[in-house]
Amino acid sequence: MRVFWSIAGVEARKRMSYRVDFWLNAVIGFVAELGVAWFIVVAMFAGADRLGDFSRNGMLLYFVAVILVARIVRSADMEWSIADDIYQGALSRYLLYPANYGALKYATQIGALLPISIQVVLFGAWAPFALGIPEGVHITPASAAMCVGALAVANALHYMSCIPLQLVAFWADNCWSLLVAHRITASLLGGLLLPLSLFPAWSQPALAALPFRYMFAFPVDVLFGRVSPAEYAAGIAISLGWCAVFGAISAAVWRRGTMQYTGVGM
Amino acid sequence: MIRYLRLYAHFIRFSFTRAMQFRFDFFFRIGMDTLWYAHHLAFFWILYRHTPMLGGWTLDQMFIFAGGVFLVDAIQMTMVSNNTWMLPIYVNKGDLDYYLVRPVSSLFFLSLRDFAANSFVNLLMAIGLFSWALARYPGPLGAGAIAVYVGLLLMGALLHFSMHMIFIIPVFWLHTSGGLREVFWALDRYTQRPHGIFTGWVRRMLVSLLPFALIVSFPTTALFEGLTWKLFVHLAGVTAVAFLLMVFIWTRGLRAYASASS
Numbered sequence: 207m208r209v210f211w212s213i214a215g216v217e218a219r220k221r222m223s224y225r226v227d228f229w230l231n232a233v234i235g236f237v238a239e240l241g242v243a244w245f246i247v248v249a250m251f252a253g254a255d256r257l258g259d260f261s262r263n264g265m266l267l268y269f270v271a272v273i274l275v276a277r278i279v280r281s282a283d284m285e286w287s288i289a290d291d292i293y294q295g296a297l298s299r300y301l302l303y304p305a306n307y308g309a310l311k312y313a314t315q316i317g318a319l320l321p322i323s324i325q326v327v328l329f330g331a332w333a334p335f336a337l338g339i340p341e342g343v344h345i346t347p348a349s350a351a352m353c354v355g356a357l358a359v360a361n362a363l364h365y366m367s368c369i370p371l372q373l374v375a376f377w378a379d380n381c382w383s384l385l386v387a388h389r390i391t392a393s394l395l396g397g398l399l400l401p402l403s404l405f406p407a408w409s410q411p412a413l414a415a416l417p418f419r420y421m422f423a424f425p426v427d428v429l430f431g432r433v434s435p436a437e438y439a440a441g442i443a444i445s446l447g448w449c450a451v452f453g454a455i456s457a458a459v460w461r462r463g464t465m466q467y468t469g470v471g472m
Numbered sequence: 473m474i475r476y477l478r479l480y481a482h483f484i485r486f487s488f489t490r491a492m493q494f495r496f497d498f499f500f501r502i503g504m505d506t507l508w509y510a511h512h513l514a515f516f517w518i519l520y521r522h523t524p525m526l527g528g529w530t531l532d533q534m535f536i537f538a539g540g541v542f543l544v545d546a547i548q549m550t551m552v553s554n555n556t557w558m559l560p561i562y563v564n565k566g567d568l569d570y571y572l573v574r575p576v577s578s579l580f581f582l583s584l585r586d587f588a589a590n591s592f593v594n595l596l597m598a599i600g601l602f603s604w605a606l607a608r609y610p611g612p613l614g615a616g617a618i619a620v621y622v623g624l625l626l627m628g629a630l631l632h633f634s635m636h637m638i639f640i641i642p643v644f645w646l647h648t649s650g651g652l653r654e655v656f657w658a659l660d661r662y663t664q665r666p667h668g669i670f671t672g673w674v675r676r677m678l679v680s681l682l683p684f685a686l687i688v689s690f691p692t693t694a695l696f697e698g699l700t701w702k703l704f705v706h707l708a709g710v711t712a713v714a715f716l717l718m719v720f721i722w723t724r725g726l727r728a729y730a731s732a733s734s
Contacts, residue, residue, distance in 0.1 A: 227646075231654040238658035241674065242665055249669040250523050257522045378496035383504035390504070394511045404518055 209305055210313045217317025232325050236273065243269040258403045264340035268401055270333040271426045274326045276398050279360045279421050281315045281322060286385060289375035298469045308369065308456070315365055344431030352438055353429035359445045360421045364392075366452035367417060373456060376463030397423030417448035476580060484587045491589035498590040505549065505594035509601060512538050512664070527668025532609050533696060534666065539602035540625050540688040541664050546591065546598035547629045548636070554586035556636055560643040560653070566731045579722050583637065613695065620699055624691030627711050632663065632687050634714040637722070644725035663687045683710045 244266060251262040260268065288311055291297040300307045339345065371388055374381040393399050396418035405413060413419050424441050427433050433441065491498050516538060520531040529537065559582055562568045572578050606613060639656035646652075662670075662678055667685035670678055678685035690707050694700075 227648045230652075231658075234655045235658040238661055242661045245669045245671070245674070246519070246526075246665065248671075249526050250519065253523065253525075374496075378500065380497040381500065383497065383500040387500075387504040387507045390507050390511050394514060399511075399515055400518055404522060406518075406521065 210309060210316075213310060213313035214317035217314040218320040220317075228321065236277075236325070236329050239273050240270060243273070258401070259342060260401060260403070261340050261342070263337045264342060265401065267333060267337045267340060267343065268426060268430075270330060270337070271429060272398055272422050274330050275357065275360070275425050276422050277322050277326055278319065278357055279364045279425075281318050281361060281365075286372070286382060287311060287314065288369065288372040289381050289385070292373075292375040292463075292467070295469055297467065301464070312362075312365055315361070319361075342430075342432070345429060346431060349429055349431040352433075353425050356420075356425040356428045356438070356442065356445075359442055359449075360425050363417055363445045363449050363452075364421050366449045366456070367392075367421075369456040370452060370459055373459040373463050376459075376467060392418045392421055395419070396421045397426070415444070417445070417452075420445040420448070476576070479576065480584060480587075483585055484589075487587035488589040501588075501590040502593050502597075505546070505591065506597065508545075509542055509597065512541065513601075527666040527670075529666055529668060529696075532605075532611075533692070535605040536602075536609060536695065537666055537688060537692045539598075539605035540621075540628075540692055542598035543595075543602050543625055544629045544632055544663070544688055546595040547626075548632055549591040550588050550595045552583055552633055552636070553591070554588050555583050556640055556653075558586070559583075559640055560648075563643050563729065564647060568729060569731055572726070578726065579719065583633070617695055617698075621691055621695040624694055624699075624704075624707060625688065627707060628687040628691055631683060631707075631711040631714055632660075634711070634718040635683070637718045638714065641718070641721050641725045644728045659684055666692070679706070680710070683714065686710055 247262065247265045247269065250257060251265075255261070257265065291300065297307075300310060303310070334345075368385060368388060371381060371384040374384060395402075395413060395416060402410075402413050402419060402423050420441055424433070424445075428438060428441075513535070516526075516531065516534045519526060520534070524530070526534060562571065562582070568578075568582075571582055574581055606618060636656055639652040642652055659682060662682075662684040667675065667678060667689035670685065675685070679690075686707050690703060694703055
């Protein structure tokens with residue numbers, strides 16, 4: 207555990223060292239992403255007061271929250287790091303370390319969360335003042351604490367879901383397109399592009415069963431007080447179930463991949 | 473000119489040969505782009521379940537707009553994306569020297585050398601979706617108007633390329649891993665949404681200083697409302713200015729390039 211936190215600390219310091227690049231990308235990325243969502247919402251509400259269970263400000267607040275949640279869950283976009291290690295042969299040294307490789311990489315992901323958490327606080331602090339707390343949103347200390355738990359599980363779930371795709375790098379020259387495909391799918395089915403309640407009724411059971419909802423939309427729903435304790439427990443259980451599935455797949459692929467890994471990259 | 477066309481034909485041949493050696497990547501990339509198209513269409517389809525118009529366009533019009541986005545994106549992915557991805561790496565590692573000594577334009581060579589053969593399949597798919605969106609449109613669209621639309625989209629693709637390079641070339645001075653590439657991709661979201669939804673100074677900026685709304689939205693407006701001289705001059709003028717600016721900063725960047733120590 208001491209090694210885990212030590213690696214996380216090193217990664218956090220590394221992330222903070224490229225300050226201009228980091229803040230430029232962070233601020234423009236957030237403003238641009240929120241800007242597009244903002245104008246889409248304003249255009250959608252041009253002829254209506256409510257859409258589904260959302261008022262205009264309610265949906266705007268949802269987008270602010272889900273964009274910031276996605277930053278924490280994706281954690282500095284480190285989905286590529288395992289595939290990179292395999293391509294470049296850097297995996298060799300990790301194989302010699304007396305520690306679990308997956309845990310070491312997860313420690314770097316946790317370390318990268320520190321500067322992102324600062325961003326999230328700074329970028330999100332203005333929202334309740336600008337938008338107010340719309341009807342149907344009940345943010346309480348309890349819902350905030352539950353949201354922290356949901357975020358921790360969502361971060362782990364996202365990390366676990368990317369590992370099997372990254373391990374394809376043992377066989378394929380370039381698996382980045384698989385990770386982009388994962389990103390596209392998770393954005394749409396996870397509620398990052400649109401609130402999931404806007405999807406057709408027939409798709410709701412599938413959305414609830416798939417892992418993507420629990421990466422982005424679920425922590426926001428928890429924060430907004432829209433999830434009962436029973437639904438919260440069910441959501442966390444489904445997330446952990448998917449983590450176990452991705453973990454089992456990863457372990458099987460890892461065993462086969464390391465057996466034919468040559469240590470000099472692909 | 474003939475020399476450059478022959479050179480480009482060689483680039484294409486080499487790219488197809490290379491693509492067939494890495495078959496996994498070939499099919500992965502096709503799958504990725506197919507998902508991207510599907511997610512885009514699904515996004516608009518779900519939106520229009522809750523509103524009849526968005527930015528002044530109906531769902532049928534929005535699908536044509538989406539077809540235009542796919543076409544410009546596929547051209548970009550096929551012709552320039554691999555090259556723009558590698559350019560910052562060449563600059564930071566000093567590998568640019570190898571390309572600068574070639575007896576051809578360095579800008580031509582470095583921005584068009586790697587033709588993405590796998591994305592070429594997606595270009596065909598994008599053309600198919602574009603044709604489907606045009607075919608299902610209930611109103612009359614003449615062949616002339618469609619030809620003008622395609623021509624304007626090609627101009628939009630040139631503008632997109634110029635903007636992309638303008639954001640990457642600063643790597644000569646910044647020495648970051650990708651210049652301002654992440655900023656470009658963040659702003660490129662505005663290309664994928666109709667300019668009718670934007671208002672005020674944001675809209676003014678998107679048709680002038682950061683002309684992302686001109687890339688697909690303006691050509692689509694010309695298709696539905698007819699091409700006016702004002703619109704054409706605006707689009708052509710901004711494209712020309714962006715291209716010349718890109719060539720200018722490329723030249724300045726090469727002067728600032730300090731080889732391996734860069």
